[in-house]
Amino acid sequence: MSLRHALLGLLAQGPASGYDLLKVFEISLANVWPATQSQVYAELARLADADLVKVAAGGPRGRKEYSIAERGLAELRHWLTEVEPARTGRSEMLLRVFFLGQTHPDQARGYLRREAEVAERQRERLAALKQVVEREESDLSVYGRLALEWGLRFSAMQREWAEWAGGQIGGGVGPEPADPSGPVALSDPAGPQGDRGHPS
Numbered sequence: 001m002s003l004r005h006a007l008l009g010l011l012a013q014g015p016a017s018g019y020d021l022l023k024v025f026e027i028s029l030a031n032v033w034p035a036t037q038s039q040v041y042a043e044l045a046r047l048a049d050a051d052l053v054k055v056a057a058g059g060p061r062g063r064k065e066y067s068i069a070e071r072g073l074a075e076l077r078h079w080l081t082e083v084e085p086a087r088t089g090r091s092e093m094l095l096r097v098f099f100l101g102q103t104h105p106d107q108a109r110g111y112l113r114r115e116a117e118v119a120e121r122q123r124e125r126l127a128a129l130k131q132v133v134e135r136e137e138s139d140l141s142v143y144g145r146l147a148l149e150w151g152l153r154f155s156a157m158q159r160e161w162a163e164w165a166g167g168q169i170g171g172g173v174g175p176e177p178a179d180p181s182g183p184v185a186l187s188d189p190a191g192p193q194g195d196r197g198h199p200s
Contacts (some may be wrong), residue, residue: 020065047055
């Protein structure tokens with residue numbers, strides 16, 4: 001998926017300004033494809049230059065409202081139906097799991113416990129969002145609920161796996177725990193988002 005196609009998909013729902021599009025990203029699409037304000041506005045300009053979108057209306061302080069052009073709709077449909085999704089197999093979180101034997105068992109269990117907690121927080125956040133989305137009946141909400149359900153099930157699976165994996169680690173001696181005052185780089189600041197394949 002690309003930011004270009006995400007914006008085309010949103011504009012296929014109806015005209016919107018860059019500000020409007022950014023708000024939709026923050027509420028829903030950020031769960032699968034986050035984007036910053038600068039990225040959204042820069043991509044809108046590129047889409048306009050490529051005649052995939054057009055400026056439908058202007059407003060105060062340079063506000064522009066964009067609508068999708070026929071070429072843009074054709075590009076979106078081509079991407080949806082004919083372009084195979086990118087399927088990455090990389091996961092920093094799981095890469096670390098391979099080498100947890102280099103740490104003390106308590107540290108390894110602690111790492112997995114933190115992963116379970118991160119996954120649970122993600123699940124709780126998505127569950128709260130589901131209550132909001134269920135009240136809407138637009139195409140974006142109807143199909144967005146399918147993606148949201150994927151995220152709910154994926155985060156629940158991540159938590160269950162992390163709890164199970166922690167229970168598989170015995171109490172062997174292993175290396176001594178690291179000095180708590182020194183650097184320990186076991187936690188993954190990206191959380192489950194780095195493993196989204198996903199939604200993730």
